[in-house]
């Protein structure tokens with residue numbers, strides 16, 4: 135019976151009907167290999183398969199001429215601007231989309247209605263709300279060719295319909311007049327503290343129109359940052375004469391707004407490696423000593439070329455330090471109560487130098503940071519940072535905000551959708567800079583493994599969200615937007631590609647996309663193309679899923695020919711290359727790095743160690759460099 139039964143099964147298996155059934159079920163098997171290709175947009179003449187801008191890559195150009203007045207007595211900014219919009223796209227545009235971001239704090243804004251609690255970043259809370267402030271932007275007029283343009287405002291976005299479509303290659307000028315009350319806390323990114331103003335998201339401006347999404351008009355509601363076109367700016371800021379102004383761009387009229395002493399000190403500072411006081415502690419707030427005029431207003435005139443934004447700060451009682459690095463003016467302006475700020479100039483200078491030498495030379499004439507109420511925010515050439523509780527914290531925030539000059543100010547990715555491409559890449563370069571700045575201290579010598587140590591607390595199954603998640607939907611932005619992508623970059627650099635191979639590829643990415651708009655697929659393709667290694671498996675594990683890594687040594691045993699086998703497995707959903715250290719019975723040891731292709735036939739792999747010596751101990755990931763979620767199975771025998 136038994137035999138006959140088996141024969142029947144065999145016959146059934148080889149019958150034509152069974153064969154057809156077998157083939158049809160085969161046809162339904164999809165590729166579930168961890169090495170299967172990612173589904174990316176088809177390359178085209180705008181974005182190549184190698185991840186570079188294509189032969190017909192285009193982006194829009196938007197130049198702004200803005201004249202604005204800061205009126206502290208009314209806590210108001212009034213402005214008028216002319217926007218020159220050039221349509222480099224191949225498409226005719228029947229309408230334009232703008233951002234009117236002061237509406238973040240309008241009474242019925244999404245942000246004010248949701249009134250969401252702050253996001254916690256370790257010890258720091260990031261409040262993206264307006265804290266109940268009911269203001270909003272007031273657009274008095276918007277004209278094209280002298281005619282009032284038809285416009286519809288939807289919260290922080292605004293659609294402007296054109297009288298006739300703007301043809302490819304065409305341009306137009308838009309004139310706008312507006313005013314707004316300055317919120318004390320404008321979504322954590324701008325505001326004022328008494329007479330000190332930190333002003334950003336302040337002028338009506340164009341959304342990006344690109345070949346990837348068309349108009350990028352995702353509203354500004356809090357967590358998601360900005361995606362802006364590059365252009366030239368000409369900005370005139372009229373403020374009380376007692377105020378000092380710092381802004382994106384070059385000051386065009388120093389003779390009118392600075393004293394002869396300040397101009398002399400600035401010239402000296404540009405050549406000095408140590409900070410020169412442009413306004414000393416004794417002079418801060420003393421109008422007679424610090425201002426060329428003691429009554430009325432002064433107009434500060436700034437110009438900036440090829441930047442994606444302009445911000446400014448203004449206040450009456452700044453101290454001001456400056457030094458020079460490679461012709462770049464490194465500046466910090468701070469209120470006298472900011473006691474830790476003596477060191478800020480050196481911190482800023484070291485950061486700009488480090489990023490320039492490691493990755494891409496700083497392209498602007500100055501790098502300036504302002505001490506004030508904003509918890510840390512970045513704009514081209516200008517950052518807003520608070521007086522921090524500790525030296526390490528202060529260094530981190532100063533260097534982090536300056537790191538944003540590379541991501542996204544130079545490499546102009548879409549922050550509103552992909553925080554990992556700016557906050558994450560920035561955090562990655564910041565870690566190296568912090569380690570260099572504090573080298574030889576316990577903090578400096580451990581800061582680079584910080585993201586790895588955060589893994590267990592933040593990568594919780596069922597709670598963690600993939601890096602590709604839109605930031606407004608992310609519950610743990612500290613992890614998803616900052617620390618995990620930084621860890622991902624460290625893993626790629628140190629554990630997958632190796633430092634030289636990674637660094638060369640990442641530098642090329644920065645160079646190829648400087649002052650342009652890379653999308654995620656461009657980054658993936660460029661890293662693959664430049665490094666010579668397929669990395670789809672890596673991006674899938676780190677960006678598109680919340681895969682977790684669990685490498686294990688299953689067992690060790692003798693081979694028939696006298697050598698020894700180490701049986702390894704990848705028990706999680708993420709794959710990574712492996713490193714294995716074995717100890718032999720004579721007390722010697724050997725470490726082997728195994729390529730990620732070890733997992734291409736499945737989750738088990740047997741490595742035959744060269745030589746005949748008896749292995750008494752084997753450990754996978756012996757440096758504990760990977761985010762392995764279960765280390766209890768990393769050693770064999772288990773009980774050691």
Ligand SMILES: [Zn+2]
Pocket residue numbers: 534535538557560
């Ligand atoms: Zn940041």
